[in-house]
Amino acid sequence: MLSEDVREDATEARLPDEDYIRYLESRLKQLESEVKKLSMKVNYYKAEIERLLAPPLIEGVLLYLIDGNKAVVRSTTGPNLIVHISENVPRERLVPGARVALNQRGSTIVDVLPEYEDPYVQSFEVIERPEVTYNDIGGLKEQIRELREVVELPLKNPDLFREVGIEPPKGVLLYGPPGCGKTLLAKAVAREAEAAFISIVGSELVQKFIGEGARIVKEVFSMARKKAPAIVFIDEIDAIAAKRIDIGTSGEREVQRTLMQLLAEIDGFRPLDRVKVIAATNRIDVLDPAILRPGRLDRLIEIPLPDKQGRYEIFKVHTRRMKLADDVDLHELASKTEGLSGAEIKAIVTEAGYNAIRSGRKFVTREDFELAVKKIAAKKNVRRGIVEERNNSIHVIF
């Protein structure tokens, strides 16, 4: 370094005055830009040191603004706090429910945190106002009447029950073969009761969100309480509430923990708390009786395969927006579809519509329906065959 300076001095000494001045000016510029770069680096490292030494901030949720400079915040560690708002925080992002960062003393909002998706949210579905109405359900009149009485009425008018002095059930169990309208009914009740519809699927808790079942159940009920009136719909409840002979594997223990949490949640609210549970199963025979005890899901409502009249009404619901040719007779279709579920009748209607489109028509004929019935019935037989085959193999093994 020293020898370089000496060399530079020697070069400078040899230059004439004007050139020497120009040389010095350009050198000055060089040095100035170097100083700029170095001071930027210094600032960066200073900020980094500050960040490393800074105490952690506190996370909270903004409840409401008192005025432009103060707000009430629920900190994740304790009670609600009345806090100041730092000048630098953009006011338009301060909406109730926003996640905010408080300084380490917890006295001032210093930042608004980006929204994040709660990992548990994807494990359940929340519909503020389901679209399904009672008119979208074919048949099941008696079941609708019962659900209105035990779920809709207490959610809409709890005072009536208080005055009369009776307690409605906290939950009901809908049971019966797949595709006969259990989910549809639960959604329609939620809509008519103007309640939020929060749904989880038992098998998903066990297979998809392994190890999280109990926590998800807790979250679901906590959300239901916040959104009350609300209906918690638990589809395939048999996956978490089947009776078990012994609890050996860790998977079984996990299922047991999920069931325990569910029972604790149901026991934890009162009959008139404006939260109701509707559970559904195709396998009532395997259910743990603990879930059906009084004060839990103690009202059982069967949702059977539709009878002839029911099938006719389901055809009517699903062909409502269809142009039907004069030769289509829904009563005849209902007679020819014995043993089929509502979901299968819907599939027939859709398939008949496709047949019309394939033939370049905008209206649907009797023949379109006949072909559709054959196709769906054949599919059902294939499925039945598979089930029977499985059952046979079970017999062979045992």
Ligand SMILES: Nc1ncnc2c1ncn2[C@@H]1O[C@H](COP(=O)(O)OP(=O)(O)OP(=O)(O)O)[C@@H](O)[C@H]1O
């Ligand atoms: N009674 C019915 N009236 C009108 N449509 C029906 C009826 N039953 C079933 N469906 C049709 O079948 C579809 C599936 O029904 P849904 O999901 O309610 O059955 P589910 O009993 O809950 O079946 P799963 O046990 O498979 O969950 C519905 O979206 C609807 O289109």
